[in-house]
Amino acid sequence: MMIKRALFLLLLSSAGLASAAQLTDMETRWLTAGSAVLGYAKQELKLPIDITVQPQARPTDVPLALGFQDGRCKLVLSMRGNANAEDVLAGVPAEQQALMIExxxxxxxxxxxxxxxGVWHVLPAGFEEPSQPALEQAQALRLTRREEGFADLVALAWTQHRHPQQYTAVAAWMRQVRQPASAAGSHGTLAWLRLAPSGAAFNPAQPLFEQAASLWRQGLLRDE
Structure with missing residues (x-):
């Protein structure tokens, strides 16, 4: 716990947040749950990540999101005044909630x-999509869905790497969360989630993001 606390405080400091006292209990709980991921991203991958806390959530804000500005990733927490901030955890046993947040x-x-x-909305080599100006909105939706699919696979690859005994629970929860989204929606990622019903879908000999990318490319063939 001491190591995790030290890492948490380091993340806050490097993100421009002076102390944990500035955060609400919910914000602290979520960032603590995600501290191992954030530490890996910042220390091992050297990703440029800042943590931003919204002083007041807007009606359409999700509790956790990521943006990109001036060459840096912005992990945005929109929990203050957000009565639905933890709806995504509804039905998850208290002892598993930190795992889902992670x-x-x-x-x-x-x-x-x-x-x-530098590959946001870029298809991997060997994939080509013809330009269809009349269907720009549908194409934009498809591009977003593909990015969501990749990110979902990263979440599962991370879970298999860190919590293999809990993989089944996390994968089932993710499928449940994604189920309401229509196949054509921006978060309709079931085509990718179904490729990883168990942790055996990932190749531990590959780097984490390549594990996700291998399955992602397979899912692209199904996302027509």
Whole structure:
């Protein structure tokens, strides 16, 4: 616990937050749950990540999101005044909630990695999509869904790496969260989640993001 606390305080300091006293209990709980992911991203991957806390959430804000500004990833917490901030955890046993939050943070780090690599909305080699100006809105939706699919696979690869005994619970929860989204929606990622029903879908000999990328490319073939 001392090591985790030290890492948490380091993250806050490097993100421009002076102390944990500035955070609400909910914000502290979420950042603590995600501290191992954030530490890996900042220390091992050297990803440029800042933590931003919204002073007041807007009606459409989700509790955790990632943006990109001036070459840096912005992990945005929108929990203050957000009565629905933890709806995503409804039905999750209290003892498993930190695990699901950690998976959500890993998902956002997947987005950050794509941004930092300069491949946001870029298809991998061998994939080509014809330009269809009349269908620009549908194409934009598809591009976003593909990024969400990649990030979901990063979350599962991370879970298999850190918590293999809990993989089944996390994967089932993610499928449940994604289920309401229509297949054509921006978060309709079931085509990718179904490729990883168990942790055996990931190759531990590969780097974490390549584990996700291998399955992601397979999912692209199904996302027509």
């Amino acid at each position: 998976a959500m943070v890993a998902h956002e780090i997947g987005h950050c990695w794509r941004y930092a690599q």
